[in-house]
Amino acid sequence: MTVRPLIAGNWKMNGLATESSAELKALIAKLQAADTGACDVLICPPATLVFQMAELAKGSNLNIGGQDCHAAEKGAHTGDTSAAMLKDAGATYAIVGHSERRTDHAETNEIVKAKAEAAIAAGLIAIVCVGETLEQRESGETLSVITDQVKNSLPAGATAQNTVIAYEPVWAIGTGKTPTPADVAEVHAHMRGDLNGLMQDADGVRLLYGGSVKGSNAAELMALDNVDGALVGGASLKAEDFWPIVETGLA
Ligand code: PGA
Numbered sequence: 001m002t003v004r005p006l007i008a009g010n011w012k013m014n015g016l017a018t019e020s021s022a023e024l025k026a027l028i029a030k031l032q033a034a035d036t037g038a039c040d041v042l043i044c045p046p047a048t049l050v051f052q053m054a055e056l057a058k059g060s061n062l063n064i065g066g067q068d069c070h071a072a073e074k075g076a077h078t079g080d081t082s083a084a085m086l087k088d089a090g091a092t093y094a095i096v097g098h099s100e101r102r103t104d105h106a107e108t109n110e111i112v113k114a115k116a117e118a119a120i121a122a123g124l125i126a127i128v129c130v131g132e133t134l135e136q137r138e139s140g141e142t143l144s145v146i147t148d149q150v151k152n153s154l155p156a157g158a159t160a161q162n163t164v165i166a167y168e169p170v171w172a173i174g175t176g177k178t179p180t181p182a183d184v185a186e187v188h189a190h191m192r193g194d195l196n197g198l199m200q201d202a203d204g205v206r207l208l209y210g211g212s213v214k215g216s217n218a219a220e221l222m223a224l225d226n227v228d229g230a231l232v233g234g235a236s237l238k239a240e241d242f243w244p245i246v247e248t249g250l251a
Pocket of ligand 1: 010168172173174175176210211212213231232233234235
């Protein structure tokens with residue numbers, strides 16, 4: 001890994017206050033017992049728990065983030081959460097453009113870009129997700145789809161400090177399937193190349209891999225060139241499952 005890694009957990013729509021607090025406390029205890037100076041660690045709980053988890057994480061090395069934010073600063077958007085609200089609740093990151101949002105909520109690159117810009121304007125680090133479907137992979141379109149998503153979802157004013165890109169093949173999310181290490185390395189090198197044409201400090205941008213990352217495959221994936229961390233769904237829900245993945249970022 002060439003830049004400071006980020007190991008991020010995305011709890012999705014999972015977690016109630018009591019069980020989630022217990023898992024978060026267990027994770028914080030592990031972080032405090034380890035030397036985590038070399039790696040950033042993040043949990044993105046559901047919006048209802050951002051404030052509470054951020055309070056628990058205060059004074060530790062654990063960052064808390066949102067899973068989405070609205071592109072507008074405020075207004076008549078029932079049920080949505082603004083980036084400033086996430087920040088106010090204690091978040092420092094926001095995931096935008098996760099494939100589940102792109103699919104379930106018809107989010108286009110344009111919307112994702114606007115959301116990333118809103119996150120950055122509120123002082124959050126935007127984690128912009130991209131990834132091909134199985135159909136796109138099988139028809140040989142992976143690299144062109146990724147280029148299109150990176151180019152058109154990248155926020156204006158993106159820097160290595162305010163933007164992270166997560167490559168998450170849609171078919172690998174929650175399925176137990178992962179691309180081969182060679183395939184991941186190919187896409188990550190390609191994304192780095194794309195970013196080099198779009199921004200100045202592209203070499204410093206963290207490029208995460210996500211999609212069925214677990215303790216047993218994390219080390220191999222994290223060792224690849226241009227893989228600077230992981231975005232983890234299912235295996236981030238329990239501290240004992242997430243910890244071995246965090247450890248690959250500390251190595
Ligand atoms: P998964 O999810 O680790 O459960 O495959 C990854 C993600 O959607 O971020």
